[in-house]
Amino acid sequence: MKAQQIPGITAPRGNPTWAREYETILRAYEQAGGPAAALRSGRVAAVVVSANRVLGVVTVPGVTINAKPLPDGVQAQIVVAPGVRLERPVHLCFGMIAETGVQRIVADYEIGAGSQVEFLAHCTFPNARDLRHIMDATVRVGADAQLRYTEAHYHGPHGGVFVEARAGVTVGAGGRYFSTFSLVHGRVGRLLIDYTADVDASGVVDLTSMVYGAGDDDIEVRETVRLNGEKARGLAKTRIAVRDRARSRVFTTAEGNAPGTRGHMDCAEIVRGDAVAENVPTVIVRSDEAHVTHEAAIGSVNRKELETLMARGLDEDTAVDVIIRGMLGGLSG
Amino acid sequence: MPSGDILLDVQGVSLTREGRAILSNVNLSVLAGEIHALLGVNGSGKSSLAYAIMGCEDYLPDTGRILFAGRDISDLPMHERARLGLTLAWQEPARFEGLPVGDYLTLGRPTISREELWEALHAVALDPAAYLPRPVDRTLSGGERKRIELAAVYAMRPRLAILDEPDSGVDVLSFSDIQTLVQRMARSGCAVLLITHRNDMAAIADRASVMNAGTIILTGAPEEARRVYTELRG
Numbered sequence: 001m002k003a004q005q006i007p008g009i010t011a012p013r014g015n016p017t018w019a020r021e022y023e024t025i026l027r028a029y030e031q032a033g034g035p036a037a038a039l040r041s042g043r044v045a046a047v048v049v050s051a052n053r054v055l056g057v058v059t060v061p062g063v064t065i066n067a068k069p070l071p072d073g074v075q076a077q078i079v080v081a082p083g084v085r086l087e088r089p090v091h092l093c094f095g096m097i098a099e100t101g102v103q104r105i106v107a108d109y110e111i112g113a114g115s116q117v118e119f120l121a122h123c124t125f126p127n128a129r130d131l132r133h134i135m136d137a138t139v140r141v142g143a144d145a146q147l148r149y150t151e152a153h154y155h156g157p158h159g160g161v162f163v164e165a166r167a168g169v170t171v172g173a174g175g176r177y178f179s180t181f182s183l184v185h186g187r188v189g190r191l192l193i194d195y196t197a198d199v200d201a202s203g204v205v206d207l208t209s210m211v212y213g214a215g216d217d218d219i220e221v222r223e224t225v226r227l228n229g230e231k232a233r234g235l236a237k238t239r240i241a242v243r244d245r246a247r248s249r250v251f252t253t254a255e256g257n258a259p260g261t262r263g264h265m266d267c268a269e270i271v272r273g274d275a276v277a278e279n280v281p282t283v284i285v286r287s288d289e290a291h292v293t294h295e296a297a298i299g300s301v302n303r304k305e306l307e308t309l310m311a312r313g314l315d316e317d318t319a320v321d322v323i324i325r326g327m328l329g330g331l332s333g
Numbered sequence: 334m335p336s337g338d339i340l341l342d343v344q345g346v347s348l349t350r351e352g353r354a355i356l357s358n359v360n361l362s363v364l365a366g367e368i369h370a371l372l373g374v375n376g377s378g379k380s381s382l383a384y385a386i387m388g389c390e391d392y393l394p395d396t397g398r399i400l401f402a403g404r405d406i407s408d409l410p411m412h413e414r415a416r417l418g419l420t421l422a423w424q425e426p427a428r429f430e431g432l433p434v435g436d437y438l439t440l441g442r443p444t445i446s447r448e449e450l451w452e453a454l455h456a457v458a459l460d461p462a463a464y465l466p467r468p469v470d471r472t473l474s475g476g477e478r479k480r481i482e483l484a485a486v487y488a489m490r491p492r493l494a495i496l497d498e499p500d501s502g503v504d505v506l507s508f509s510d511i512q513t514l515v516q517r518m519a520r521s522g523c524a525v526l527l528i529t530h531r532n533d534m535a536a537i538a539d540r541a542s543v544m545n546a547g548t549i550i551l552t553g554a555p556e557e558a559r560r561v562y563t564e565l566r567g
């Protein structure tokens with residue numbers, strides 16, 4: 001394992017300004033729930049990006065990371081060699097400390113056949129007031145490979161971020177891709193998630209999005225799962241809570257395009273105050289041996305859940321918060 | 334053991350929903366530390382009375398009042414009644430996505446120790462190591478969920494626990510296990526209002542009441558209540 005020198009970039013320790021930025025972005029990463037200690041240890045594969053500066057890259061055997069600056073962001077390519085099984089996750093830390101600006105991340109992930117890896121991505125914009133973050137990712141999960149991709153965002157208290165997160169995912173035969181996107185602390189601002197997954201025979205894809213909107217936050221989630229190969233399976237799961245005047249729109253599509261495919265869409269949205277939630281599921285089946293289902297529950301907090309917690313002594317607001325936090329991935333934090 | 338002091342005093346409570354009388358002039362008292370069985374057939378109003386005592390939405394009485402430890406709680410919201418030491422175990426408990434059993438059991442008493450958490454799960458014959466991290470969600474069977482509800486009430490150490498049909502839908506936990514749990518709660522100083530339609534469940538009660546058509550028709554010794562209830566069922 002070694003710290004990789006990026007062409008044209010001095011390592012953070014050689015540049016006091018960058019070193020300070022590196023530390024600042026790591027602190028923001030930590031505030032957003034990221035394990036900064038793991039990054040500092042140098043024992044995990046990692047990329048640390050602030051605005052369009054690649055502040056640090058660490059590789060481990062079997063993982064190649066190339067990152068280069070763009071005028072408005074960074075282009076990154078991560079290749080996991082076939083058969084590689086990593087014990088520790090690969091950490092991706094993207095962020096901006098500034099209040100305004102644009103960050104565009106063009107990412108390409110190649111997960112070699114038979115490999116098994118986990119990526120932990122944290123995107124932090126703690127001071128954002130008028131900031132745009134664009135993630136344009138291509139993910140290729142090879143045959144019989146497995147990728148767990150967990151992405152957590154923190155946009156700060158002002159709601160001044162517009163995030164566009166797009167990903168095109170292909171899962172090879174027998175491959176498995178599990179993705180979790182969460183933005184449950186601080187404000188959202190404007191968020192567009194647009195993921196499409198194409199799944200080959202016996203492959204599995206599981207897309208989960210969890211977002212908590214407040215104020216005048218605006219959330220749009222678009223997830224499409226195309227089950228193209230025989231016995232492919234897919235789940236698109238959305239958990240959203242909106243309060244105040246926040247808006248959420250969820251468009252999920254599941255296609256059963258081959259015999260034996262199994263798809264399911266599961267959407268739960270809790271609405272409080274003057275918030276509005278919308279869910280539009282689309283089911284397309286092109287094989288008489290495919291099976292695709294959807295379920296959606298949108299509205300107020302379940303009265304029985306609420307009263308059960310109130311019977312334990314929680315006031316209504318606290319009980320609602322417990323229910324929402326549980327739905328959005330647990331009470332921790 | 335019951336102290337003789339009245340802990341819960343339901344005085345002349347009536348409740349109408351959608352034009353139908355659900356509770357009619359209900360009078361019921363539960364003594365501190367006693368096990369009080371409430372017998373009645375399905376639809377007699379037992380659960381509705383429990384919801385009214387707890388203060389559930391849509392179950393606020395039209396007339397009458399409810400006293401707890403001498404205080405009129407008729408206008409208190411649920412959580413304030415709970416903070417006075419009153420709680421309810423639902424017949425069909427709610428499920429919570431993403432909420433671990435350990436956290437669920439802690440909500441009612443944040444100061445609970447790890448040993449007490451384990452004891453609460455042991456009391457309902459669940460392995461704490463296996464169940465504490467599990468979510469209280471759809472992955473639990475109905476019986477498991479029911480046992481966790483009883484454990485949550487036990488862990489809370491309330492002054493009065495209303496147990497609504499604790500014996501229904503519990504798969505592994507036997508009838509005698511539930512009786513043991515109720516007696517254990519009573520020994521710890523918790524009064525229990527034990528709602529049941531099973532005559533034999535009332536055998537462990539200090540006193541019992543019989544409910545029929547939305548009103549209490551008898552309160553007395555368990556043997557007498559069981560006899561009346563048997564006659565009522567025909």
